[in-house]
Amino acid sequence: MLTKPVYWRGAIHRVAAGIEHEKFLKRLIDCKTVVDIGANRGQFALVARHYLPNAMIYSFEPLPKPASVFQSIFKNDPQVILFTGGVGSVVGKFPMNVSQKDDSSSLLPISKLQESFFPGTRKKEEVLVEIAPLDHWIKEDQIYPPALIKIDVQGYELEVLKGIKNFLDHFKYIYIESSFYELYVGQPLADDIINFLYSKQFRFRGIYNLVYDSEKNAVQGDFFFEKRSTKN
Template sequence: MKHLIAKVGKLAGILPVPSWRRALLRQHVAAGVEHAGVLRHLGALRMVVDVGANRGQFALAARHFFPQAKIVSFEPLAGPAAVYRAVFAGDARTTLVEAALGPQSGEAMIHLSARDDSSSLLSITAAQNALFSGTAEVGTTTIRVERLTEHVQVGTIAAPALLKLDVQGFELQALIGCEDLLEEFAWVYAECSFVELYAGQAFADEIIDWLRQRGFALRGVYHMVYDDQGRAVQADFLFGRPDTRIGD
């Protein structure tokens, strides 16, 4: 019942927005309305780098709140990438790169989940499927991994800018792949975990510490997920530079 109520609430949030409604009806992509409460308070962003874009759910939300922003998205899987392109066909301010971000450029094996948005460059653990039913590994494939500087250059990131990461346990490696340009961003918004959903992943406290050492303070924790025993599993974390604040 709880999941049904959540789905109905999300649908109610999507339908009043024409671009979100079109994406849902034409490409069956549900805009990330759950992020609206964060995005609407980040000020007038001029650039969004969307790492782990899947079908464009987050990019749809970002485009609605920041209609003039440049959006550069990264999605390594061909299927979701094709849907993303269909969703944003004709949007000249949106670019999709069919690759993952990581510390080094090259090819890598990605572990495919039965739900492609749960696929990861790290092995999928039994805990992931137990907590999120239907996300077990179903195969592997080879993808491109690149660094952010291969697609975005110093001086081309319009301020203020947001770096968003939803990469299924690969957050720290993806951040390292963005480190050369990290100082160009005002905000970092990343999904992080408290338990090992993907083998060898960095946990939330490690991400918090890594970003703190590079000048980002934790500004908010959103969408906390708990297991059936009340233990925290994962959440979305917002980090900002010292001169940023929610509501700017």
Template structure:
């Protein structure tokens, strides 16, 4: 047994593990997928504090990022994160099927599980810190209403949704998406977690049937550690054709 294997086994006895980096990171693979799709603009809907955008930058994505985050606390952190990046724009509102004010349920895990929809007991029991701890009224727009502000007709737009069960409402306000996106990433629940949220089969049918996208990656997500059952995953879809080459340089590993 090599020294590396002995060290890894010792760490595993402590509940830790070591994997090859950056290939094990989904941020790295996401940047590769965007490069393959030739994406010019990423719309990051439900950006929280900018974790997704930071991951893309770390692994070489150099195109524009447009982030939407309606909650005031996470938005301030997002604004600071994007302030030094001239190609990163942020907006302090939600996206949905119509222009109106909506009430967000604020989750206790830093806002990560916040949603317009009521949370079901199965979600809260699997992750008690995600329980709702407050409410905040926010402005909601349709993605179609803001599309021209954030993208040009010739842009290749990749849309990433992290809206905790509200995906169908966002997509109902985004008819332009079908004609102008080169890819889509969204969460899909394997079991009901939010009241009225679509489940995985419906999400698959929507992306493939309505938008003509092909499944490119499945990313394991929220898991009930009491049982080991995965409750939610991310699905990444791309247009099923070869993108224009040379739009961006290859993503690079961190120094």
């Protein structure tokens, strides 16, 4: 893994590149723009930076501690821009339920089922974070096609998609973590996400990184969608 120079940036800051996404990103070497929502410490951005060296990466992380680490990793990289906020359907400051493992934090309450499937993810505190639609953060002409949007927001997926609004037409690919169980109270499940994106002319193309419970039931995975039209 560390034969890839960009991964060393993360290793210096004790952040492992999200190599589980390599297989997916190898398919998308034509991408010119990546919007990375739920960036945490830069695990996905490190892999995207390696496999999509010509792409601009716009990352979003509202929690101060992981955002600070992300900024340290990419501080000298003009192709990676971090916004210290999140994407949603409305503008405002909202309480984030911070997990003991901060990459499991959510704007939705953490359920007991989440703690059961993923021990050590219970809530430890709340932090106010800034949320706004995507067009609050970036402009339409910053999205060069073909473009990918990656969403990993622990149950807040549908609100993020609503917050992207008309910008959805500017993305060819969507890569979104979705669940088959309500790991966060009130979260939309996988079929809700599929139905929403189907209505927006995206085709479901596959699942990566499936997680199973002890009885071999699928719990969650990274869902891949592609725009039906050839516009992008």
